[in-house]
Amino acid sequence: MSVTRRQLMWATAGIGAAGVLAACGGAKPGAGSTAPSSGAAGEQPRSGGTLKIGALGRASAVTRDPHGTQSNESDYLIISLLYDTLTIPGDTTNTAPRLAASWKPSEDLRTWRFTIADGATFHDGTPVTAEDVVWSLKRLRNTPSGKSRLPGIQPEGIQAEDARTVVLVSDYPNAELPLLTRLTTFVLKKDTKDDALAGAPGTGPFKLDWYRDGNARLVRNDRWYGGKPPLDAVEVRIFESPQAMANALLAGQIDVASNVGAVAARTAEARKDVQILRRPNDMAMPVVMRTADGPFADARVREALRLAVDRDAMVKQVLSGYGTVANDILGTGDPVYAKDVPQRRRDLDKARQLLAEAGFDTGRTYDLITTEDIAGLAESATLFATQVREAGVKINVVKQDSKVFWDATWLKGQLYTSYWGTNDSVVFFASKTMLSDAGQNEAGWNEPAFDEAYRKAMGTADATERGKLLHQLQEIEYAGSGYLLWGMADGIDLAGSAVRGLPTLPGYGRVQLEKTWLAR
The missing domain is CATH 3.40.190.10 (Periplasmic binding protein-like II)
Incomplete structure (x- = not known):
């Protein structure tokens, strides 16, 4: 870890x-x-x-x-x-x-x-x-x-x-x-x-x-x-x-109860002596699909899973509404985040078609490995498994002890949940998790076009021009990375009056x- x-x-x-x-x-x-x-206005x-x-x-x-x-x-x-x-x-x-x-x-x-x-x-x-x-x-x-x-x-x-x-x-x-x-x-x-x-x-x-x-x-x-x-x-x-x-x-x-989660926030809503502080775009909980080898290496399979997810339902049920729908691009809080990229919507027919074209074995059951490190993570895996089954993909959710997960599954697993307690930078995720030689390349992604776009953007001093290049970077990520980012969780603190x-x-x-x- x-x-x-x-x-x-x-x-x-x-x-x-x-x-x-x-x-x-x-x-x-x-x-x-x-x-x-x-407190009162002007309180010092x-x-x-x-x-x-x-x-x-x-x-x-x-x-x-x-x-x-x-x-x-x-x-x-x-x-x-x-x-x-x-x-x-x-x-x-x-x-x-x-x-x-x-x-x-x-x-x-x-x-x-x-x-x-x-x-x-x-x-x-x-x-x-x-x-x-x-x-x-x-x-x-x-x-x-x-x-x-x-x-x-x-x-x-x-x-x-x-x-x-x-x-x-x-x-x-x-x-x-x-x-x-x-x-x-x-x-x-x-x-x-x-x-x-x-x-x-x-x-x-x-x-x-x-x-x-x-x-x-x-x-x-x-x-x-x-x-x-x-x-x-x-x-x-x-x-x-x-x-x-x-x-x-x-x-x-x-x-103060820091980073306490949506369930606790719902519990505290009726308490007038408790403050609920929300930090939008605070926590990303993507599903990671290994791209280097294995059953999810085919980009059509990864696209099918993205299309099989009901993102609105995920946000409503997993996050109790304390979050927003995401679009498979990490860094949603970034000023240069590509908001104009079309939002993926659930399309089960298209998902089934892509799986058939890729020759994906729908007779198998695939393990999705998760932990209970943070509130909602294991719940997101369970709901994900239920939703993609409607597209013909059978998922078995496996909850691992935290130490085992980070030692044996993270960076190595075929299908697992991850989480990141920040989301204000497209560059952060590109440099740390998606470049071919990134130290924490969670999906084993190797895309020369992405690497080239990143280097070109980083070598551009003009902020406007760099923003355009970072937009291209996000389009490549959206089309083919190993991430399925269904939503963003609000960060939630509870505080006394x-x-x-x-x-x-x-x-x-x-x-x-x-x-x-x-x-x-």
């Missing part, structure tokens, strides 16, 4: 080199979107208080390594509050400054220079240097999934130019390189030993007070370069199920709690 699974992933697309530079000018670290106050943030927040995770999968495999959302939340990435999602631009105050590309779009924010220090008071960042990025790149975390960047392409400037050199022109720094580029002090990670100082808005069995208390970092956070402390509690977390919120044991300023951005943006405060 990779660090980009079950995490709050982000990405960016549609911002050209000029747009990226404009986004950085004068922006303040942590400038993200937050929920409007539910107040300082103080401890926010108790629940997050999903399993005690058996706890990790303290910022660059390690983080299968628990609770771990990722804790790490994101302690350690800063170079950039983060923004409310007016897809990429906003964080530990990197600004960045600038070379003319050929292969070399990018990132400047460290003024006043950035570690929790022990020592200044952050370019050497710290370089050491951290090289450590990240050298992890087992480092290629997918920093695609196109080799360890030798990460260098310090001076005390505050980090240089990243790409293997190819990449107008969207800053998007690579929005997920796991957590910065540690140079030469931090693996056995010292548990207490290693970070640069984030909160410092570690204590950590116990996946639960943690973090206290405000008064010297944070992004400004003093309102909260005195954040306590993160780990929960193994969304329902247990929702029950704790309804009982007043925690202030006193909570203010929770982030409303999807994916990684929702763990930025430096503006959150309590009206009590």
Whole structure:
């Protein structure tokens, strides 16, 4: 299992080199979107208080390594509050400054220079240097999934130019390189030993007070370069199920139940003392069909399955209406998302015809492998199986333990469910999951035309022209990839009535709690 699974992933697309530079000018670290106050108009943030927040995770999968495999959302939340990435999602631009105050590309779009924010220090008071960042990025790149975390960047392409400037050199022109720094580029002090990670100082808005069995208390970092956070402390509690977390919120044991799912939201709708925060386009739960070999390698078979799905029913039944119909293109929240591509509709007659033309064996029963990692995932597999049976395809849903799934099925299975906790970038998914040499090519897709379109788009500095090329990229994906993306789930948080300023951005943006405060 990779660090980009079950995490709050982000990405960016549609911002050209000029747009990226404009986004950085004068922006303040942590400038993200937050929920409007539910209190009186003109209510001002107040300082103080401890926010108790629940997050999903399993005690058996706890990790303290910022660059390690983080299968628990609770771990990722804790790490994101302690350690800063170079950039983060923004409310007016897809990429906003964080530990990197600004960045600038070379003319050929292969070399990018990132400047460290003024006043950035570690929790022990020592200044952050370019050497710290370089050491951290090289450590990240050298992890087992480092290629997918920093695609196109080799360890030798990460260098310090001076005390505050980090240089990243790409293997190819990449107008969207800053998007690579929005997920796991957590910065540690140079030469931090693996056995010292548990207490290693970070640069984030909160410092570690204590950590116990996946639960943690973090206290405000008064010297944070992004400004003093309102909260005195954040306590993160780990929960193994969304329902247990929702029950704790309804009982007043925690202030926020994060990423709790549609079922819990329906339960809380009658409670006037509970806020329901929805983040559209937050979670993608596609069915992955292996294209390299096996029964789904024929593009006609994949198209037949896409046509056999009743997408409206999937959204209504699996997501309880907390979501939207999708069109088999990942990155629906991207400004350059191809909204004009015709929406696929259910057509059972056409599906049966395509299966017959492909010589698909409808006498067999095919396993669809899924997990119960997130709310609705296994349910989506069951409903999918019911729907495609009407086209003559018999599916047996197999629920696997999470560890077995990620070790044995993910990237290898013929037919399985996947999920991604971000969806704001076409480029993100192209670079990480669909290029022929992508480190996380879930469907084993090898399409030279797609690869060529991607490279051409990334080598185009003009944002308008690049948008046109990315449209072509999406048309190729729509026609032949191994993804069946039937819908997009809303991200849902439940919060007590006193909570203010929770982030409303999807994916990684929702763990930025430096503006959150309590009206009590």
